[in-house]
Amino acid sequence: MAIADVKEYAHLSVEEVEELGRELDQIRADIEESRGDDDAAYINRLITVQRSLAAAGRVTLFASRWKPAFFTGAGLLALAKILENMEIGHNVMHGQWDWMNDPEIHSSTWEWDTAQPAEQWKHSHNYIHHQFTNVLGYDNDIGYGILRMAREQKWHPANLGQPVYNALLATLFQWGVALHDLDIEAIRKREKDPKVMKKQLKQIWRKVRRQVGKDYLLFPALTGPAFVQTATANAVANLVRNLWAYMIIFCGHFPDGALHFTEEEIEDETRAEWYLRQILGAANFTGSPLLHILSGNLGYQIEHHLFPDLPSNRYAEISDRVRPLCEKYGIPYTTGPLHRQYGQALRTIMKLSLPNRFTTSDRRDGPHSPEVPRGRRRDSERPVRRAETGGWTSRATA
Amino acid sequence: MDLAGHRVIDMPAGGIGELPFASRGDLGLDRRRVTQCALSRICGVCGESLARPVAFLGSTAEVARNAFHFPPTHESCAELAVARWGGARAVLGHDDVPGEWRLVTTSGFEYVRPGAEWTDRRAVFAPNSVIEERALTP
Numbered sequence: 001m002a003i004a005d006v007k008e009y010a011h012l013s014v015e016e017v018e019e020l021g022r023e024l025d026q027i028r029a030d031i032e033e034s035r036g037d038d039d040a041a042y043i044n045r046l047i048t049v050q051r052s053l054a055a056a057g058r059v060t061l062f063a064s065r066w067k068p069a070f071f072t073g074a075g076l077l078a079l080a081k082i083l084e085n086m087e088i089g090h091n092v093m094h095g096q097w098d099w100m101n102d103p104e105i106h107s108s109t110w111e112w113d114t115a116q117p118a119e120q121w122k123h124s125h126n127y128i129h130h131q132f133t134n135v136l137g138y139d140n141d142i143g144y145g146i147l148r149m150a151r152e153q154k155w156h157p158a159n160l161g162q163p164v165y166n167a168l169l170a171t172l173f174q175w176g177v178a179l180h181d182l183d184i185e186a187i188r189k190r191e192k193d194p195k196v197m198k199k200q201l202k203q204i205w206r207k208v209r210r211q212v213g214k215d216y217l218l219f220p221a222l223t224g225p226a227f228v229q230t231a232t233a234n235a236v237a238n239l240v241r242n243l244w245a246y247m248i249i250f251c252g253h254f255p256d257g258a259l260h261f262t263e264e265e266i267e268d269e270t271r272a273e274w275y276l277r278q279i280l281g282a283a284n285f286t287g288s289p290l291l292h293i294l295s296g297n298l299g300y301q302i303e304h305h306l307f308p309d310l311p312s313n314r315y316a317e318i319s320d321r322v323r324p325l326c327e328k329y330g331i332p333y334t335t336g337p338l339h340r341q342y343g344q345a346l347r348t349i350m351k352l353s354l355p356n357r358f359t360t361s362d363r364r365d366g367p368h369s370p371e372v373p374r375g376r377r378r379d380s381e382r383p384v385r386r387a388e389t390g391g392w393t394s395r396a397t398a
Numbered sequence: 399m400d401l402a403g404h405r406v407i408d409m410p411a412g413g414i415g416e417l418p419f420a421s422r423g424d425l426g427l428d429r430r431r432v433t434q435c436a437l438s439r440i441c442g443v444c445g446e447s448l449a450r451p452v453a454f455l456g457s458t459a460e461v462a463r464n465a466f467h468f469p470p471t472h473e474s475c476a477e478l479a480v481a482r483w484g485g486a487r488a489v490l491g492h493d494d495v496p497g498e499w500r501l502v503t504t505s506g507f508e509y510v511r512p513g514a515e516w517t518d519r520r521a522v523f524a525p526n527s528v529i530e531e532r533a534l535t536p
Contacts, residue, residue, distance in 0.1 A: 018514050025513075032508065032526070095439060098452075098506030101527045106505065107439050108448045119447045123409040127437040181409060195411040271511040309509070 011330060020329050021272025024306060027321050031310050040100050042313045046293075047088060047105070054080035057237070058219055064229035073230075077237035079294075082244050084113045086296030091312045093122055098309075114241075115178035115211050117203040124181035130308055134253055134281035135261045141253065142260065144169060144176060145184055148352045150260045155355045162353035166346075173242035178204055244294070247342055252301040254345035255283040256362050257334030278305035279326065284319070284335035291338070292316065302333065409438075410445030417489065418479055419445035420469050426489040427467060432521060435469035436509040442469035443479045451503040451529050455479060457496035461531060465510070465522040466502075467491035476501050477534060484536030491520075499534040 012020070057076030063069035089112030091097070097105045104110075111118045124140065132138035136152055143149040147166060148159045169176050182200055186192040215238065220231040252258075259280045269277070282301040292299045292315075300315035303322055310318070326333040335341075344362075351359045410419060420435050420442035422428035435442045453473040454466040468491035471479065480499045483489045504525035512519045 014514075021513065093439075095506060099527045101505035101529070103450060106450045108450050108452070120409065122440075122447070123434075123438045126439065127434050130437055131433055193411060196409055199411060200409065270514040272514060274511055 016329060017272045017276065018270070020325065020331075021270070021275055023325055024275050024322070025271070027318060028307055028310065031307070031314050031318065035099065035311055035314070039311045039313060040097075040102075043088070043092075043097050043100075043105060043311070046083065050080050050083040050088060053077075053083070061219070061230045061233050062223045062226065064223060064226045064233050070229055070233050074233035074236040074240075077234065078240035078244075081113055081237055081241040082294055085241060085245055086248065086298070087293055087312060089113070089118075090125075090296050090298075093118055094126060095309045096311050111207075113211075114174045115204070115208050116174070116180065117178075117200075117207045120181035120200060120203060121177075126308070128181075130305065133261075133278060133305060134259065137262070140180065140183065141249075144180065146176075147349055149254055149348060151352065151356050151361060152260065152262065153352075155352075159353050162349050166349050170243055170246040171239065173246040174238065178208065247338075248295040248298050250345045251285050251338060251341040252282060252298055254348055255334060255336065255341040256344045256348075257332055258283040275306055276331070278302070279322075279331055279333070281305070282334070283341060284333075285338045285341045286335055287338055289316070299338070302335075410434075410440065412444060412446040414444050414475075414478065418443040418468075418475075418483065421483075421489050421491075426487075426493075427491050427520065429520065432467075432469050436521065436523065439470070441471045441475050443471045443475035446472075448472065451505055452507060452525075454502045454504065454507070454523060454525055455490060455534070456500055456502070457492065458498055458500055459496075461500045461502060464524050466525075467520050467522060470507060470523060473501070473503060480534045480536050484534070499536065500531060501534045502531045503529045505529065 053076050057073045057078075057080055060069050060073035060076060064073055089110060092105055092110040093107050093112070095107040098107055107122070112121075129139055129141045134142065136142060136150055143153070146169065147162055148155065182197065182204075183192060187197065215234040216231050219234065220227040223230040261277065261281065279302055282305045284302050285295075285299045287295075287299055297312035297315045298304060300312075300319050303315040303318045304312070306322065307315075307318065323333050325331075347362075351362075419440075420428055420431045422431065432442070434440065439448045440446060441448055448470055449472055451473065452470040453476040454460075454470060455468050455476045456466040460466045479490060480501075484499055485495055487494055502525050505527040506525070508524040508526055510522045510524060512521055
């Protein structure tokens with residue numbers, strides 16, 4: 001099946017696809033042209049707010065033996081961690097603010113407040129996930145290697161435990177993400193380059209030591225007799241951040257409208273076709289400006305996938321132009337309230353814990369392609385390049 | 399198990415090899431590795447994380463149109479690449495050796511995927527906050 005056969009835009013001619021691409025290019029050019037002092041002021045202000053919240057939380061925890069201070073401190077710290085991970089760290093590491101020429105706010109220097117080393121995040125997320133978005137067998141974000149999130153993924157009796165694995169993943173999210181780029185499946189199959197594995201394990205060990213030392217030794221020790229309460233409050237803050245980050249991330253690609261793809265050929269995809277795959281593979285959610293800031297503007301997941309290196313504070317404005325374009329070209333633009341988007345993702349997790357014969361697809365087109373093996377594919381397993389352009393087949397989530 | 403050429407999709411082990419990390423295939427560029435360098439923000443020569451400023455190595459024509467084919471590198475890696483491979487054909491994103499190698503340092507860059515109308519279907523990099531531009535001699 002060629003890209004032109006993907007049901008959601010089979011009605012578009014090659015010229016229309018390219019015209020859509022040009023219109024999206026123009027949006028990008030307009031934002032690049034207009035980004036400047038106001039955007040820089042936004043990110044600097046946000047970093048100031050985040051650091052103030054973190055400092056206030058840490059100071060409040062000096063009195064953490066007093067219950068109100070415990071909860072206030074934990075809450076402030078959770079908020080600071082959410083802002084740092086979602087709106088600051090994730091976006092800085094995409095290079096969204098590199099143009100400012102600020103030595104601190106730069107994709108090469110930022111190290112975020114979570115267990116995964118920045119370098120591994122930039123590989124597993126910026127490259128693997130953003131390049132192979134929702135491509136089965138490549139994008140490990142489809143179920144994070146432990147959940148079956150597409151009907152094409154072969155069912156295994158272990159999938160019966162998905163509801164439990166899902167709860168564990170949500171609770172321990174930062175630790176799951178920390179191990180994400182190791183590619184456990186490749187290690188299990190003895191396909192992992194030992195040199196790379198050693199390098200990654202060293203990085204993870206250094207980062208884990210730093211995170212644990214900071215949250216469970218240094219800062220609790222500074223509060224003296226409140227050591228245990230402060231350490232507990234820090235654990236609560238990390239837990240709240242874990243649950244929030246997990247929910248936001250699962251809303252990005254698992255609601256019903258977001259498509260999965262199987263690879264036949266990727267490298268000859270044109271820019272316009274790449275744009276289309278990003279639109280079809282992502283899902284937005286609606287909410288207030290505050291909700292969008294707290295979710296790192298990932299409520300504009302479609303816009304983020306179209307332009308991952310444009311400043312996140314501009315995604316709302318970009319969405320005002322992208323959505324009408326989708327309507328103009330008759331392309332689905334998946335969005336809805338946060339609770340509905342997450343509810344659909346959760347339903348998929350539950351349904352796909354069972355073999356396909358016990359459940360039905362929630363989309364009319366249903367799955368047609370054969371099951372794909374688990375784990376990332378090896379380079380040697382990639383198909384021979386095809387002569388024609390494109391080669392995507394799209395499939396529903398559940 | 400083939401570990402000699404390690405999986406392109408995996409994170410690189412890092413270090414200077416017989417060829418620059420991003421050099422393989424057409425015109426001295428491996429398109430998959432070019433994309434990996436662009437998105438993972440790793441050096442096209444050594445495969446390690448980039449530092450600030452980011453360096454771009456190219457010809458005077460690439461500097462003039464602010465569009466480079468070879469992915470971003472460390473400044474020191476660009477210097478080493480020109481010294482080691484600057485006189486060879488088809489190794490640093492050029493089918494022939496440029497008359498002069500130029501180095502541009504920048505804080506940020508745009509990664510531009512090839513459009514359908516492009517005759518040269520290679521992605522390009524456009525520095526967006528240039529700090530310095532200078533000549534490099536092999």
